[in-house]
């Protein structure tokens with residue numbers, strides 16, 4: 001890209017200087033001519049035609065060089081992206097984001113939700129699909145909006161240049177909790193990203209020596225939670241809600257509705273309809289001890 005910019009600047013700069021040069025020349029010549037107003041105007045120069053042909057040839061050659069340069073740069077760009085691109089699927093749901101990463105060097109997908117990690121200085125190709133209505137993927141400080149439309153595969157290439165947290169937001173009104181459909185985006189260094197993806201890939205080990213956590217897991221597996229949520233490595237394999245395998249590693253809860261903490265987890269599970277009225281997670285009556293056990297187990301799902 002830089003080479004192309006240099007080439008374009010050189011060719012255009014040369015032409016610019018030539019044009020200005022001739023302009024100045026013509027001004028100077030005119031002034032000299034005005035010194036002798038009675039001079040007879042010379043007949044049209046026969047050599048003029050040759051000069052014009054030479055100049056046209058020069059301009060065509062210069063433009064051809066630019067076309068060739070731009071073609072080669074485009075091809076290089078496309079080839080580079082195909083080689084190093086990281087594939088991510090983002091699936092918009094009322095009112096949260098399902099996210100899946102293609103395993104590095106593999107063919108299977110690693111699922112998570114509501115928090116998108118991107119490696120710095122590397123192109124991530126995000127496939128955008130919808131599970132229900134039209135949403136819009138928007139991370140204002142990284143890229144423009146791209147609609148997420150049912151039955152359509154939209155895609156977006158992102159190459160972040162700065163690490164840190166960025167806020168994303170659904171940008172197409174999609175129902176009651178549209179405003180609570182945020183997306184946390186974290187741009188990682190290459191090392192951080194590799195560590196993060198390796199951890200997301202891990203399945204959940206059964207809690208050992210922690211009776212409360214074991215009880216929490218059993219309640220999730222045998223109760224209704226497991227019908228809607230997946231915790232990889234356990235019997236919970238539901239698909240209606242976000243993957244909870246590493247829920248506690250996330251920055252926030254329920255698509256940016258609450259900052260992640262033990263208290264927020266417990267509050268959300270106790271009263272999802274109070275935090276996010278209309279959310280597709282129903283109110284599930286739980287005994288305080290059961291609620292405590294479930295929250296205790298999930299809090300450890302780093």
Ligand code: HEC
Pocket residue numbers: 094095096113114177220223224225226227228229240241242244247252253254255265268269276279280281282284294298
């Ligand atoms: C009918 C399906 C359903 C059931 C049953 C259900 N959930 Fe959910 N759950 C959802 C949906 C849908 C969401 C996303 C809600 C949103 O953000 O609007 C969700 C969100 C969550 C979240 C936040 C996830 C995130 O990425 O921030 C947690 C934690 C959670 N549920 C735990 C539970 C637990 C524990 C139970 C059992 C007591 C349970 N859920 C039962 C559907 C369900």
Ligand SMILES: [Cu+2]
Pocket residue numbers: 135136170171172173174175178179181
């Ligand atoms: Cu929306």
